[in-house]
Amino acid sequence: MSVAKVLTVGMLVAGIALVGWIWLRKGEGLVPLPAQMAAPGRAAGFLRPHDAALVALGRQIYARACANCHGVNLEGQAGWRTNPRLAPAHDASGHTWHHPDALLLQVVRAGTMGKGGAMPGFGDVLSEREILAVLSYIKSRWPERIREAHDAINARAAGSG
Ligand code: HEC
Numbered sequence: 001m002s003v004a005k006v007l008t009v010g011m012l013v014a015g016i017a018l019v020g021w022i023w024l025r026k027g028e029g030l031v032p033l034p035a036q037m038a039a040p041g042r043a044a045g046f047l048r049p050h051d052a053a054l055v056a057l058g059r060q061i062y063a064r065a066c067a068n069c070h071g072v073n074l075e076g077q078a079g080w081r082t083n084p085r086l087a088p089a090h091d092a093s094g095h096t097w098h099h100p101d102a103l104l105l106q107v108v109r110a111g112t113m114g115k116g117g118a119m120p121g122f123g124d125v126l127s128e129r130e131i132l133a134v135l136s137y138i139k140s141r142w143p144e145r146i147r148e149a150h151d152a153i154n155a156r157a158a159g160s161g
Contacts, residue, residue: 045101045154046132049140049147054129058137061130065122066090074141085118090138097142097150100157104135 048054063072069087070076076089090096096104108131111121122131139147 045151045158046105047101047136047139048132049136049142051136054133055137055140057130058133058135058140061126061134062137065126066134074138087119090141092142092146096138097146098153100154101135102157105131108135 062070070090071087074090074094076091076094077086080086080088080094088094088096099107107119108126109121109123111117112119113121126134139150142150
């Protein structure tokens with residue numbers, strides 16, 4: 001093998017090793033650890049009920065895409081408590097706040113029709129930001145104590161992986 005060839009191969013191997021090392025190091029910072037998400041002083045989860053611009057966008061989307069089933073005031077369809085085919089309330093009286101963010105996002109993306117439910121999926125109609133916005137709007141309407149209870153549910157969900 002010529003000196004030039006040995007050098008070329010050597011540099012190639014070193015280059016691949018360096019790229020691999022950088023990639024691994026980057027990964028350490030990119031993966032959001034559950035412990036970080038649940039860090040004190042930082043609400044766990046994805047929704048941003050205190051982001052006024054996002055909540056304003058979510059209010060519009062809710063009125064356009066959700067209110068006809070879930071009610072203009074998040075009160076749900078009359079009779080929802082006894083009939084699971086009817087859209088449940090999203091206010092404090094419903095069970096939306098019993099679920100962590102990841103599950104709520106997934107229900108709005110995929111709906112529940114594939115599992116025999118009656119909630120249509122919005123993954124093809126709304127962007128991820130719009131889905132985040134509409135759920136942030138819903139959370140912004142909950143009383144403080146319900147928002148705190150929901151933060152705790154998110155923290156527990158993050159903690160259990
Ligand atoms: C066609 C009527 C309809 C529309 C429109 C609709 N939903 Fe639903 N939604 C339902 C029904 C029915 C359920 C209960 C589904 C089930 O239990 O399988 C449901 C369930 C949900 C749940 C789960 C609630 C829980 O406590 O488990 C969320 C979250 C939700 N909807 C959000 C939305 C959002 C956000 C929109 C607007 C982007 C929307 N829905 C539009 C009918 C609708």
